[in-house]
Amino acid sequence: MKNKFSRLKKLLILSGKGGTGKTTVTSAFISLGGIQKYADCDVDAPNLHLTIPLSGEPERKNYYGFGKAVINKTKCVHCGLCEQNCAFCAIKNETVEIFECEGCGVCEVICPVKAISMEDYASGELMLYKSEGHVFSTAQLKMGSGASGKLVTAVKKQIPDSDNSEIVVIDGSPGIGCPVIASISGVDMVLIVAEPTISGIHDMKRIIDTAKHFSTPCAVCVNKFDVSIDNTEKIEKYCTEIGVPVIGRIPFDKEVVKAVNHCESIVNYPESKAAKALSEICNKLKKTLLQGGES
Amino acid sequence: MKVSVPLENKSLESPVCQSFGRTPLFALVDTESCAVEYLDNSAAASQGGAGIKAAQMIVDSSAKVVITYRLGQNAADVLNAANIEVYKAQDGTVIENIEKWKEGKLSLLDDIHPGFHNYGGM
Amino acid sequence: MRIAVLSGKGGTGKTFVSVNLACAAYKAVYVDCDVEEPNGHLFLKPCITKKEQVKVKVPEVDMSKCTGCRICVDFCKYNALAYINNKLMVFNEICHSCNGCIYLCPEKALKAKERAIGEIEEGISENVTVFTGRLNTGEVSGIPIIKGLIEKLSDEDTVIIDCPPGSACVVMESIRKADYCILVAEPTLFGAHNLSMVYDLVKLFDKPFGVVLNKCMDGENPSEQFCIENKINILSKIPYDEEIGRLNSEGTIVVRADERYHQIFSKILEVIS
Numbered sequence: 001m002k003n004k005f006s007r008l009k010k011l012l013i014l015s016g017k018g019g020t021g022k023t024t025v026t027s028a029f030i031s032l033g034g035i036q037k038y039a040d041c042d043v044d045a046p047n048l049h050l051t052i053p054l055s056g057e058p059e060r061k062n063y064y065g066f067g068k069a070v071i072n073k074t075k076c077v078h079c080g081l082c083e084q085n086c087a088f089c090a091i092k093n094e095t096v097e098i099f100e101c102e103g104c105g106v107c108e109v110i111c112p113v114k115a116i117s118m119e120d121y122a123s124g125e126l127m128l129y130k131s132e133g134h135v136f137s138t139a140q141l142k143m144g145s146g147a148s149g150k151l152v153t154a155v156k157k158q159i160p161d162s163d164n165s166e167i168v169v170i171d172g173s174p175g176i177g178c179p180v181i182a183s184i185s186g187v188d189m190v191l192i193v194a195e196p197t198i199s200g201i202h203d204m205k206r207i208i209d210t211a212k213h214f215s216t217p218c219a220v221c222v223n224k225f226d227v228s229i230d231n232t233e234k235i236e237k238y239c240t241e242i243g244v245p246v247i248g249r250i251p252f253d254k255e256v257v258k259a260v261n262h263c264e265s266i267v268n269y270p271e272s273k274a275a276k277a278l279s280e281i282c283n284k285l286k287k288t289l290l291q292g293g294e295s
Numbered sequence: 296m297k298v299s300v301p302l303e304n305k306s307l308e309s310p311v312c313q314s315f316g317r318t319p320l321f322a323l324v325d326t327e328s329c330a331v332e333y334l335d336n337s338a339a340a341s342q343g344g345a346g347i348k349a350a351q352m353i354v355d356s357s358a359k360v361v362i363t364y365r366l367g368q369n370a371a372d373v374l375n376a377a378n379i380e381v382y383k384a385q386d387g388t389v390i391e392n393i394e395k396w397k398e399g400k401l402s403l404l405d406d407i408h409p410g411f412h413n414y415g416g417m
Numbered sequence: 418m419r420i421a422v423l424s425g426k427g428g429t430g431k432t433f434v435s436v437n438l439a440c441a442a443y444k445a446v447y448v449d450c451d452v453e454e455p456n457g458h459l460f461l462k463p464c465i466t467k468k469e470q471v472k473v474k475v476p477e478v479d480m481s482k483c484t485g486c487r488i489c490v491d492f493c494k495y496n497a498l499a500y501i502n503n504k505l506m507v508f509n510e511i512c513h514s515c516n517g518c519i520y521l522c523p524e525k526a527l528k529a530k531e532r533a534i535g536e537i538e539e540g541i542s543e544n545v546t547v548f549t550g551r552l553n554t555g556e557v558s559g560i561p562i563i564k565g566l567i568e569k570l571s572d573e574d575t576v577i578i579d580c581p582p583g584s585a586c587v588v589m590e591s592i593r594k595a596d597y598c599i600l601v602a603e604p605t606l607f608g609a610h611n612l613s614m615v616y617d618l619v620k621l622f623d624k625p626f627g628v629v630l631n632k633c634m635d636g637e638n639p640s641e642q643f644c645i646e647n648k649i650n651i652l653s654k655i656p657y658d659e660e661i662g663r664l665n666s667e668g669t670i671v672v673r674a675d676e677r678y679h680q681i682f683s684k685i686l687e688v689i690s
Contacts, residue, residue: 017454018582019428023607044583045425045614047607066342066494087515099589103342104515105494143584143618150342153317174427174582175453186313197666199432199456206454210554227659228666254634260605261637344496344511351490351499369508376501 008037008161009289010168010187014211016203018174020195021223024256024266025278026171027051031265032282035169037159040138041152041183042173043124049138051265058127063139063151066103067118069096075115082107082116099143124151128158135159149182156183167289184211189289190218191247196231204235208244218244219288221281225249248281250274298324298396299358300389305333307390315363316345316370322389323356326397346370354379362392366404418690419576421595421624425611427582429603430631430655433665434682435579436460437672438599439545441682446574447542448566450591451581452535452550452559460670463540463547470536471550471562474529475512476519478505482526489518489527510557535562537569543673546574563590570594575686584618592619597689598626599652602640609639616647627652629685653685 013029015022026048030038040048069090071082076094083091086107090100098121107116124141137158139151152173159168170187173179184190190211194204204220211218220239225232232249239246253274259266266275301318302309312318317339323332334356338348346366350373353361361374364384374381382401384392395401422435432449436457439447449457476489476498483505490498490505497512498505509532519527535552548569550562559581567590570576580591592598598619602612612628619626627650630641634657644651655661661678664671671678 017428017456018426019603044585045427045611047426047610050606050610085516085520087513099586102513102515103494104513104517105492106515106517106520109492109517109521141585143589143614143621198459198668200666202456202459203454206554227662231666257605257634258636260607261639263606338496341496342494344493344508347499347508347511348496351501354499354501369511373499373501373506376504376506378502 008159008166008168010156010170010189011285011289012041012170012172012183012187012190013193014172014180014183014190014207015174015193015195016205016207017195017200020193020200021250021256022174022193023047023051023171024260025191025193025221025223025250025281026169027265028267028275028278029282029285030169031267032279033167033169033286035167036133037135037162037166037168038170039136039155039159039168040171041155041179042171043139043141043151043155043179044173046138046140048171049129049136050263051260052136053263054129054136055131056129058129058136061126061128062122063124063126063141063154064120065123065150066121067105068098068101068103068121069105069107069116070119071096071107072115072117075113077113077115079112081110081112085110126151126154126158149179152179152182153185156186165290167286180207180210184216187216189285190216191285192218192220193223194220194235195223196225196228196235198231201231201235201238205238208239208242219247219285220244221248221250222246223250224252226251247284248277250277250281296326296360297356297358298326298360298362298393299334299353299356300324300362300384300392301336302389307331307393308388310387311362311364311384311389311392313364315366316347316349318349321349321353321356323358324393326393344369347373350374360396362396362401363404418597419570419578419595420597420599420689421578421580421592422599422601423580423588423592423615423618424582424601425584425614426603426608429601429608430629431582431601432456432460432579433671434599434601434629434631435577436670437678437682438686439575439577440543440670441672441679442544442575442577442686444544444575446546446548446570446576448548448570448576448578449550450563450566450578450587452552452562452587453581455549455551457579458538458540458547458549459668461540461542461545461547462668463538463542463545463549465538465540467539468536470533471565472531472533473512473514473561474516475509475514475532476507476527477530478507479526479528480504482524484524484526486523488521488523492517492521510555513557514561535559537562537565539569559587560590563587567591567594584614588615588618589622592622592624595624598624599685599689600626600628601631602628602643603632604630604634604636604638604640606639609643612640612643616643616649626650627689630654632657652688653681655681
């Protein structure tokens with residue numbers, strides 16, 4: 001009986017704060033590392049697909065989160081009990097405000113004439129692209145939806161397993177909440193892209209705390225480091241103190257903006273300063289991931 | 296004694312499932328009579344609190360032992376409250392793990408993670 | 418007037434624009450609704466005058482009344498309840514405070530109990546009153562904190578609401594009571610793509626809005642293109658400037674340091690009113 005223990009090595013790229021260059025670094029790593037399986041877990045604002053030339057239509061699947069209340073107006077006797085008892089103020093004048101409803105089901109049980117039922121609500125869509133040996137999993141959460149954690153898990157689950165030691169790269173979302181925590185689950189390593197600004201440092205610390213809270217090894221790289229050498233050094237000092245390796249510094253590079261706007265990975269501009277720095281970081285990461293924990 | 300193990304297919308030759316709360320099935324094996332039952336894990340479809348719901352089902356099934364790779368804090372609290380022993384699964388099939396448990400070769404699961412609290416888990 | 422500042426994408430300069438607008442006004446209130454990662458206070462450095470906890474209600478059981486019927490366990494859509502060994506267990510962090518279990522218990526064994534999920538800080542930074550919302554790590558939803566922040570606003574002041582990034586439920590809650598929305602966009606393809614998401618959001622909520630293009634450089638600007646194609650009002654084009662970048666990275670408020678920027682932001686406020 002074959003032992004189907006996964007040999008996928010999952011690398012998650014996070015930033016705490018938005019705009020540090022997480023997606024740009026992710027796409028560079030995918031190109032440089034010859035990665036064939038990747039996912040975009042920033043389900044609120046997915047961007048990775050903009051940097052990768054994708055051909056063909058993806059497999060699409062609706063994602064159902066919490067149900068939403070639906071009121072049958074013909075049965076309704078206008079008692080107002082549903083509106084009075086909705087903890088989220090989601091019912092006004094016998095109309096359910098879809099974006100406020102959290103699917104708790106209280107209105108359904110409180111209605112004296114059974115005029116309310118909880119119905120499936122597609123709060124997002126999953127997509128799986130497959131072409132030329134590459135697999136790309138992503139999703140889009142519909143506007144106003146919450147509870148994206150489960151959708152993030154669904155995005156990760158779409159990636160097929162492998163018998164070979166292979167790296168999967170996952171582009172995470174900003175923040176430290178629900179979708180980030182869901183993306184950390186089960187990954188082998190977190191790479192934090194930090195930016196050398198006061199906000200960037202503040203948010204980097206919170207994301208390191210979150211990764212440590214879930215006992216996941218992490219490493220940091222400083223992007224646009226030359227915007228402030230001072231702050232870059234502060235970041236490196238802090239990381240050394242708490243035992244988090246800093247594996248590289250990427251300079252600010254206008255070529256990056258150009259590459260992104262042309263839907264290209266920065267590695268198509270191999271002479272650019274950023275591409276060179278990214279290349280080094282990529283090599284270090286591959287070594288760490290493929291060497292560590294060979295079972 | 297009833298032992299419960301998460302798995303993905305209705306066969307004791309399957310590997311132990313990596314997830315507890317979101318495993319599709321649990322095997323419930325009576326180690327004395329050798330009877331095997333497969334329980335559908337309705338918690339897998341939950342938006343959140345899957346570990347808790349799955350643990351509640353295990354408690355209700357009268358299992359005294361659970362063998363799993365991982366367990367979140369909330370699910371662990373439920374199993375502990377019911378005095379169910381939790382052992383750490385090893386590489387191998389469900390039946391291999393149960394045999395190892397019988398031989399005292401499995402250790403108790405002591406690295407409980409903080410749990411994914413509604414955030415899903417894989 | 419309540420002005421919400423949002424952007425589909427993080428890092429475009431929401432906080433930069435919000436903080437500077439508040440400081441450029443004669444007198445204003447700045448509200449940081451990005452409760453997972455509040456950053457405005459790092460620039461404004463307010464002198465704190467008040468701190469209060471934000472609480473939500475969770476169920477507490479009186480086991481002497483509980484008969485183990487499990488109606489509450491079966492009802493809870495969030496699986497926040499379990500009944501083990503004749504004892505009801507409540508999992509507070511995943512409870513959504515819907516009160517359903519309390520309502521349904523036939524023995525009235527469940528009562529609402531308060532617990533803190535975060536805090537709101539009030540302070541002053543020169544001409545700006547600063548409200549900062551903070552969600553405790555590990556908590557599910559920042560919405561109760563945002564609701565608490567919005568409740569504190571009066572109708573008379575100039576209020577700048579610094580929203581969380583994206584267009585999820587927390588953003589909706591932040592813009593719900595706004596009179597005007599400023600969408601901040603950066604000149605990249607990612608920026609334009611995410612601008613279109615918040616554009617959809619403000620249209621859905623029927624809010625008057627305009628765009629501030631930030632970090633503008635020479636060359637193509639996909640976000641500007643998007644605005645032109647959709648006939649969206651561009652309030653201002655703020656150039657990418659190493660000096661701003663440097664000041665910003667040090668936590669300095671540019672309108673308080675440089676008269677040129679004071680003028681740029683004053684103009685935006687003028688155009689809106």
